[in-house]
Amino acid sequence: MIDAVITLDHFDRAPEKKFEEFEPRIRKNHFAYTVMRDTVADHLYLYSYDFRIMQKLGAEWKISVTTPKFMTNRSKK
Numbered sequence: 161m162i163d164a165v166i167t168l169d170h171f172d173r174a175p176e177k178k179f180e181e182f183e184p185r186i187r188k189n190h191f192a193y194t195v196m197r198d199t200v201a202d203h204l205y206l207y208s209y210d211f212r213i214m215q216k217l218g219a220e221w222k223i224s225v226t227t228p229k230f231m232t233n234r235s236k237k
Contacts, residue, residue, distance in 0.1 A: 161192055168203045174217060183220055197221045 164182055167175055179200065186192040201223045204214050218224070 161186065161196060164196065165199055168199060172207050174200070174203060174207075174209070174213070176213065176217065179217065180220065197223060 161182075164178065167178065182196075186196060200217055200221050204217060204223070
């Protein structure tokens with residue numbers, strides 16, 4: 161979990177493959193799963209991503225928003 165957070169913190173692109181493998185391992189630990197889900201959601205908000213990647217990671221980590229425009233950062237040009 162620490163490695164995944166450091167990877168998110170130091171690189172501007174999320175390692176999708178790593179998160180696909182990581183999510184099932186922590187699914188049963190509610191606290192760890194919630195912390196990682198919030199971390200992934202924050203990262204998706206702060207950095208600009210293609211909508212397909214945002215939808216894929218959002219679906220895997222069960223990140224839901226009421227309106228899709230709230231997932232995008234307002235400071236984008």
